[in-house]
Amino acid sequence: MKMLFAQLCKLYTFFLVAFATIAVGAPLENEIMNPNLKRANIELTLPYCPADHPVYKASLCNSITELMVYCGIGSADDPATTIISYMNCKPDEVCVEHYHAVESELDVPHATCTDTKNKWDNFDNPNAIACSGKTSYISGSKDIEIAIIIYASDGKPIQVDSLYATENDSMLYPINNNMHNYTNVLRNYNKETIQYCFHTGTYADVTAYATAWGISV
Numbered sequence: 198m199k200m201l202f203a204q205l206c207k208l209y210t211f212f213l214v215a216f217a218t219i220a221v222g223a224p225l226e227n228e229i230m231n232p233n234l235k236r237a238n239i240e241l242t243l244p245y246c247p248a249d250h251p252v253y254k255a256s257l258c259n260s261i262t263e264l265m266v267y268c269g270i271g272s273a274d275d276p277a278t279t280i281i282s283y284m285n286c287k288p289d290e291v292c293v294e295h296y297h298a299v300e301s302e303l304d305v306p307h308a309t310c311t312d313t314k315n316k317w318d319n320f321d322n323p324n325a326i327a328c329s330g331k332t333s334y335i336s337g338s339k340d341i342e343i344a345i346i347i348y349a350s351d352g353k354p355i356q357v358d359s360l361y362a363t364e365n366d367s368m369l370y371p372i373n374n375n376m377h378n379y380t381n382v383l384r385n386y387n388k389e390t391i392q393y394c395f396h397t398g399t400y401a402d403v404t405a406y407a408t409a410w411g412i413s414v
Contacts, residue, residue, distance in 0.1 A: 242286055242310035250280050256308040258292035259283065261352040264308045286310035291406050294354070294378040295344035306378075313408040315393070320402050328394040329407055334386070336411035341386045343409045345379040345393050350402055354378070358398025362407075364389045382412070 244256040246268035259265040263285055269278040286292055290310040319327035334341060343362055349355035360379035361372040373379045383389075393407040 241312065242284075242290060244284065244308055247282055250278070250282070252278075254279065255306050257306055258294050258308045258346060258354055260354075261291050261348050262286045262310075264292055264310065266308070287312075291316075291346075293344050293346050293406055293408050294380075295342060295410075296380040311408050313406055315407040316404065317393075318402065318404045319395075319397060323397060323400040323402055326394055326396045327405070328392055329405070331390050331392045332407075333388045333390050334409055334411075335388065336386065336409075339385050339387075340412050341383050341409050342412050343379075343381050343383065343391060343393075343407065345395065345405055345407045347377045347395060348404050348406070355401065355403055357395050357403065359396045361394055363392045363394070366390070366392075 242264075244253065244264050244266040246253050246266060250268040250270050252269040252271065254267040254269055256264055256266040263283055266282045266284060268280055268282050269275060271278045287310060289312050291313065292308050292310050293313065294306055294308050296304065296306060315329055315332060317327060317329045319325065345360050345362070347355055347357050347360070354377040356375050356377045359372055359374050360376060362369045362379070362381060364383065369381050369383070371381075379393075391409070393405065395403075395405055397403055
């Protein structure tokens with residue numbers, strides 16, 4: 198896949214408000230600066246590149262706790278200079294894949310370690326549709342990016358038949374088919390109710406994680 202430069206953006210994590218239980222992570226006070234993002238006030242682990250290959254291209258979740266980061270030394274489109282760097286999530290984090298919040302760059306994958314508490318599975322009925330609890334977000338941004346990733350019992354990403362989300366019980370399009378991740382950008386978001394769902398199409402036991410970011414360019 199042709200790797201593109203990720204456009205510079207700001208990612209702001211925000212508090213998650215669940216209907217039955219409130220799970221809130223306190224944001225870190227420090228500001229992180231790196232070559233890939235200009236500014237990010239975060240409570241998560243972002244991918245980064247080593248000094249000898251400082252050009253960030255893209256990243257994927259190699260496993261539930263490990264990022265696989267594509268880095269280069271020159272043009273982002275030059276595969277000859279690309280290396281793969283591996284980095285681990287913190288003990289309380291999981292890796293979530295998503296696509297860049299700028300619409301023109303939605304084909305660039307990114308992996309982020311986050312301490313999301315939004316976790317559910319299909320263990321009770323593996324071939325049924327499995328959905329998370331309903332969630333709303335408090336964000337200082339008018340636009341948000343939501344993401345889902347699916348893991349098999351061995352901790353590796355696994356494709357499922359369908360992945361989707363709803364907003365105030367209305368389907369959000371597109372629906373992802375035969376993929377292990379899902380990303381959607383919700384414009385002018387204002388605390389609407391979000392629910393995340395998947396269907397394996399098999400009898401495999403899988404676990405899903407979902408998270409969201411406020412975005413601005």
